[in-house]
Amino acid sequence: MTLLTSRDNPLIKTVISLQKRKGREKHRLFLAEGPHLLEEALKSAFTVRSVIVQEGASCSGLWWTLLKEQSVPVYQVLPRLYQTLTETQHPQDVIGIVEQPVEPGGFPLVDKVFCGLLLNELQDPGNLGTIMRTAWAAGFKNLFTTPGTVDPYSGKVVRASQGGIFNIKLYTHPLEEMLAWANKQGVRVWVADPKGTKFHFEADLTGPTLFLLGNEAHGFDWSKLEKGRVVEGLKIPLPGGAESLNVSVAAAILLYEALRQQMVVVG
Template sequence: MSDSQRRQISGFSNPTIKRLKSLREKKHRKREGHFLAEGLRILTEALDAGKTPKLLVVVEETELHPLAQKLETETLAAGGEVIETSEAIIAKLSGKTNPQSIIGIYEDHPAPLAELDRSSSGIWLVAQALRDPGNLGTILRTGDAVGAGGLILIDDCVDPFSVEAVRASMGAIFTQQIVMSPWSEFLDWLRSGPGQLVGTSLNTDTDYQSATYAPPTFLLVGNEARGLPEDYEEACDMLVKMPMMGKADSLNAAVATAVMAYEVLNQRRK
C-alpha cells in the first residue's frame, strides 16, 4: 500500500489525535458513537467478523505485517482513513508504555433488545451490574468460545466499549451481540417468548451439574461483590451453585460464567 494514501500526523496537539485520545473516556465514546481497539490480533478478528475500522492508525516508518497490510487495504476500500504517526503518539492513544503498533477506530454496536433472535443460540450470557472491564471482556471471550448468542448487560454495568474491556475481549467484542437493558425491560422481553433464566447463587441447594438446562438458556451472573439482588433471584426459573471446597465463598464472576457456560454446552453436546 502506498504511503501517499496515508495522512501523516506528527503533533500531539493535532485535533484528530486529541479526538482519538478522547475515546478513552466513556462520555466521548457515547457522543462520538465510536471506540478504540488496538493490536493486530484484535483488529484481524474484527475484519474476520466483517467489521472494518473507520480509521486506522499505524506507526510511521514501520514495515507492516501482511495482516496489517490487508487491514489497511480493506480500510481504504471501505472509505476509511489511514493515519501514520509516531510510536509516542500511539502510546498516548493506547495509554500503554509498550503499545501495539496499530489501532483501529470502530463504530460501537449495541443491539436493541427487541431485535435479538433468541432462537439463534441455545446459550445467552446475562450480567447484572458488572463493574470490572476485565471480567466483561473475559465473559465476551467465553461467549464466543461456547457459541453464545451474545451478552446482555443489565442495569449499570461497565462500558463494554472501554479500551480495557475491548482489550480483554481479545476480539470477541466483534463476534458477540451486546445489549444493554434495565432489568424490568429484560424480564418483560424474556417472558414474551421461550427462555430459561438460570441464576448463580449461594442461596440454593441445586448443584450446577445436577440441573437440566433447557434452550435457550439465559445464564445470569451478578455483581462481583454483591451477587444478584434477592428479587432478581426470585425471578429466575432456577438457581444453581458451584461447590466451593476451600475457604472462598464464591468464584470470580467471569470464571463462574465460564464454568456455567461450559456445563450447559457439555449437556447439549451429550
C-alpha cells in the same frame, strides 16, 4: 500514508477523547489496539473508520491486507505522539478507530438451543471482556447487560475480550424487562448463587437457558425481582471452602456445562 505530527490534529484529538467513556459516547467510536484486535474488527461486521500506526512500524500481515482491501484510511504518527494515544504500558504499533454498532432493538430470536448470559451491574472491565471472550469461544452469541454495567467499549474490556466483542451481540435493557421477555419466550433463567438449590451439573440446561450473574462485590440482589417472577438459583461446588468464584470463572463453568449438555443431546 499521511504523517500526523501535532496533538492539535482533529483525528489525534478524537483518539485521545476515546480513552474516556464520555468521548466514546459522543463520537460513537472506540479503540482496538494491536494487530490481533484490528484483524478481528476487520473480519467482522464492524466498521473500521481509520487506523493509526506508529512511524517505523511494520505494515504487513493479514490486518494490512484487509485494510487495503477495505480501503481504510491509514495515518502514521510520530513515536512521541503515539504514546499519548495508547492506553497500555507497552503499546503495540497500530490502533484501529472502530464504529460502535447500532444497538439492536428488542431481543434475539429464541430457538431450542438458545443460551445467553445476563450480566447485572458488573463493574470490572477485565471480567466483562473475559466473559465476552468465553461466550465467543463457546459459540454463544447473545450477551445481555443491565444499565450500570461497565462500558463494553472501554479499552480494558476490548483488550480482555481478545476479539470477542466483534463476534457477539450485545443487548442492554433494564433487568425486569429482560426477565419478562425470557418468561414470555419460555427461557429458563438461572441465577449464579453459592446458596442455589441445585448444582450446575444437576440442572437441565438443554432447553432455552439464560444465566444471570450479579455484581462482583455483592452478587445478585434477589430483592430486585418483582413479586411472582420465577428464577432459580444455581450453585457451583466449592469444596475447598471459598465463599465464591470470580464472576468470569463462574460464567465460563456455566456456559461450558450448557454446551456439554447440548452436545450430549445432539450426540
